[in-house]
Amino acid sequence: MQIYLPIAEVSVNAFLLLGLGGLVGILSGMFGVGGGFLMTPLLFFIGIPPAVAVATEANQIVASSFSGVLAHLKRKTVDLRMGCVLLVGGLIGAALGVVLFNYLKSLGQVDLLVKLCYVLFLGIIGGLMFIESLNAIRNTKKGKVPTRKKHNWIHKLPFKMRFRVSGLYISVIPPVLVGLCVGVLAAIMGVGGGFIMVPAMIYLLGMPTKVVVGTSLFQIIFVTAFTTMLHATTNFTVDIVLAVLLLVGGVVGAQIGTRIGVKMKAEQLRILLALMVLAVCGKLAFDLLVTPSEFFTIAASGGH
Amino acid sequence: MRTLFALLLLILPTAITAEEVVLGLSQDEVAITTSFDGSEIFVFGAVKRETTIPEGDLGVIVTISGPPLPVTVRRKERRFGIWVNTEGVDIEAAPSYYAVATSGPFDEVLSIRDNLQYKVSVPSMIEAISAPTEVIDASSYVNALLRIRERAGSFLLLEGAVVVDEQTLFRTRIQLPSALTEGAYATRIFLTRDGVVISDYETSIDVRKVGLERWLFSLSREQPMVYGLMSLAIAIFAGWGASAAFSLLRN
Numbered sequence: 001m002q003i004y005l006p007i008a009e010v011s012v013n014a015f016l017l018l019g020l021g022g023l024v025g026i027l028s029g030m031f032g033v034g035g036g037f038l039m040t041p042l043l044f045f046i047g048i049p050p051a052v053a054v055a056t057e058a059n060q061i062v063a064s065s066f067s068g069v070l071a072h073l074k075r076k077t078v079d080l081r082m083g084c085v086l087l088v089g090g091l092i093g094a095a096l097g098v099v100l101f102n103y104l105k106s107l108g109q110v111d112l113l114v115k116l117c118y119v120l121f122l123g124i125i126g127g128l129m130f131i132e133s134l135n136a137i138r139n140t141k142k143g144k145v146p147t148r149k150k151h152n153w154i155h156k157l158p159f160k161m162r163f164r165v166s167g168l169y170i171s172v173i174p175p176v177l178v179g180l181c182v183g184v185l186a187a188i189m190g191v192g193g194g195f196i197m198v199p200a201m202i203y204l205l206g207m208p209t210k211v212v213v214g215t216s217l218f219q220i221i222f223v224t225a226f227t228t229m230l231h232a233t234t235n236f237t238v239d240i241v242l243a244v245l246l247l248v249g250g251v252v253g254a255q256i257g258t259r260i261g262v263k264m265k266a267e268q269l270r271i272l273l274a275l276m277v278l279a280v281c282g283k284l285a286f287d288l289l290v291t292p293s294e295f296f297t298i299a300a301s302g303g304h
Numbered sequence: 305m306r307t308l309f310a311l312l313l314l315i316l317p318t319a320i321t322a323e324e325v326v327l328g329l330s331q332d333e334v335a336i337t338t339s340f341d342g343s344e345i346f347v348f349g350a351v352k353r354e355t356t357i358p359e360g361d362l363g364v365i366v367t368i369s370g371p372p373l374p375v376t377v378r379r380k381e382r383r384f385g386i387w388v389n390t391e392g393v394d395i396e397a398a399p400s401y402y403a404v405a406t407s408g409p410f411d412e413v414l415s416i417r418d419n420l421q422y423k424v425s426v427p428s429m430i431e432a433i434s435a436p437t438e439v440i441d442a443s444s445y446v447n448a449l450l451r452i453r454e455r456a457g458s459f460l461l462l463e464g465a466v467v468v469d470e471q472t473l474f475r476t477r478i479q480l481p482s483a484l485t486e487g488a489y490a491t492r493i494f495l496t497r498d499g500v501v502i503s504d505y506e507t508s509i510d511v512r513k514v515g516l517e518r519w520l521f522s523l524s525r526e527q528p529m530v531y532g533l534m535s536l537a538i539a540i541f542a543g544w545g546a547s548a549a550f551s552l553l554r555n
Binding site for chain 2: 001002003004006007009010011047059060062063064065066067068070071074111112225228229231232233236238240241243244247248251252254255288289290291292294295296297298299
């Protein structure tokens, strides 16, 4: 069934969008990532204009994250306090990111930067997670108990706060900084930033994996809602029909994904996420390196 | 007056205004609804003449052109091992859609001179190129635009698609794609004899969004704040709805 999208101005198959939404929703619920880093390239691929894809994707992430976070709230696996601290940094970061994005857009190199950002961050994070999870699995097989570093430089910083759900007593500076960096990247890359947030929470803040997913989703809702509003009011690129089709599939998928995630071991969950991140990274790097079949690209030049 | 005009035509053997196009369109507007999936325009008409059929080969050309929009064509180049966008050429007006249907091979139906004068073929439609000074071959950018749009099916040359009966009646069908831009689609008909345009006629087909599509589009432009909040409200509601539905299923 073909449906005409009023803002994107293209006609697409409604069932294809529902299916894509569902698939990405499952991943979103499983790993606590918004799924934007997968969905945005997929939308480009089916012919949605990039600007519309990025903006609409932010709106869809709001829905799937909200659906996912409700499931986590019931299970009490959301550290609301940590979420709020991260959010403060996240909102400031997102605002800074939009300013940076518009500056780079004026230079005409924004596409390249976005892609390089993807390759760089996906590569580093995916690689680190993969190695770490592999070691963790090997250690549990050998019967070793994983030892968590109790004291590092993070514990020497001031403004300490107790995060009961995460079982942490740390300074608020690292979470705010993590939120800020993720916010900047989220705005530039047009994603929720979960795939950066989740590893940062595990490895930098030392939060337990089970709490990480819910908390990440919680803060993603607000950051993406903020991004959606920015896109809707400045670029007019949020396509509500596209968003509805994606999110109907997405919210259902997120519920299923959350239930799958609970049944899996933390190491398995991490290794799967790492593999997925590396796969997307590989595809993007390949596209940058391989000789294109068409050397020219057409872009609508508005504004001048 | 009319009889005088007819008399004049009889006296003067020149055939410049002897033949005229009378046009019919299956529809003069295309409504884009939610289920819009392309449209077919049926263009038909007749050659009105008040003399006997003149000498020379008759040709009929029908063009439909989408609203002209400015575009930037950028070229990719390998820098430090990766492919990046380098110089760009701004093309001030390129139609988002352009179809040319002819009654025979294009070169035979229309002379080069008249093609340039009336801007009939696709390349002659692309207007006013402003290239930065460092770009040497601006024409390769225009060719790239033509190539990409042709491959995407937005630029069409339909040779022999116009059927002419008895040198008087003509008809053609032109398919409009599903990805249509809103606006007035200029429709032109040219009548030629031996490649020379002897009559032309221009009208427009109004392509516009209607109903829900119209409402959403206007809202997003006129009240972006409301539109954004509405999008978020739908997202939150859908998220909550799915969560509630699943907990009901479990219990």
